[in-house]
């Protein structure tokens with residue numbers, strides 16, 4: 001067992017803080033939880049608290065843990081751009097009457113799922129030895145596409161030093177270049193500081209490749225290839241794998257719903273990829289460093305695709321705590337799904353893999369919109385010098401965690417439905433909360449309402 005030293009290169013998790021307008025509107029076609037829970041009563045306060053509990057627990061394992069702020073919602077600048085005019089209250093009343101689905105979209109707290117914020121490549125993988133960051137265009141859904149501009153601004157504020165961090169522009173927002181960020185990107189390595197393998201998973205490739213019939217493929221091969229070029233990755237250490245179209249049609253709208261990789265371990269469902277064997281073969285011949293790859297393939301007979309999607313087993317986080325070993329961070333739904341829980345016990349008992357612990361979290365508010373433990377975090381591998389260059393206010397310490405809980409309790413409602421979204425008071429509450437938050441996290445003026 002190795003104890004992580006403070007001078008080591010480590011993987012940090014940047015979790016999205018759930019915003020005050022968290023609600024269920026069935027906005028994501030192809031995301032079965034979002035569709036199933038449309039119009040359910042949401043509890044934004046509980047949602048934010050559940051996320052903060054996970055952040056604090058990972059920080060307590062000795063892992064670098066940070067927070068990314070929510071976005072301004074309802075987003076009035078989008079509504080004005082779409083032709084609504086008048087006071088904020090007048091606009092909210094009009095859009096609620098004429099296009100309630102548009103009001104729901106501009107009110108979504110979906111920026112919480114920071115696995116879709118960007119694709120990040122560690123400096124060890126990039127030719128210029130800097131960390132490369134490309135915000136995702138999220139062009140498959142309006143409520144998500146409007147995150148990109150603010151996300152780019154937030155990431156520049158959090159990773160400010162241009163000698164260490166390169167910020168690319170999001171890819172043009174068009175179906176051919178659909179990009180949903182790190183949820184379709186995995187890195188394997190021997191140790192975090194070593195050069196690694198970057199694995200991009202796409203749903204839609206060339207005309208000769210199979211496509212889902214029912215649900216959209218949100219990530220294209222062309223988008224992934226562009227990111228690999230922008231990040232100056234070594235072509236010999238980069239692989240593009242196609243996600244199984246049948247999995248997409250069953251509700252696997254991102255690869256991180258069906259596979260998770262960490263260090264030398266790849267845990268995936270047998271229906272995750274069109275050609276898992278080719279992927280494994282390539283990893284075996286290409287993984288640099290001392291460790292040998294470890295594959296944990298879960299068969300359809302052990303855990304059905306439907307059980308995997310209902311429990312979000314593969315949306316677990318696989319992390320390396322400071323005291324050694326590897327731990328799975330799973331949603332409570334895994335414990336509640338018998339086939340999944342026994343598969344997890346089997347994985348734990350098997351000493352051919354380094355996984356030696358499981359921690360269960362209640363993330364139900366996010367899960368009901370199709371976002372599990374891994375959706376809520378953006379992974380960023382950082383050297384000690386890079387960690388020191390991150391905006392200091394975003395790191396989760398016991399004090400910051402307590403401040404954020406108090407901030408949530410002071411500003412968030414414990415009940416929200418789509419019918420509440422037109423309430424001008426909710427907009428006011430959100431802006432007041434976010435204004436305090438940027439001060440608390442020492443991030444300066446991030447939001448449109450702070451800059452006008």
Ligand SMILES: NCCC[C@H](NC(=O)CCC(=O)O)C(=O)O
Pocket residue numbers: 023024025026027028031034035108110113115116144183253254369370371372375
């Ligand atoms: N990585 C998890 C993303 C989940 C997200 N859900 C949503 O947007 C649901 C929102 C709603 O239906 O209210 C999505 O599908 O992109």
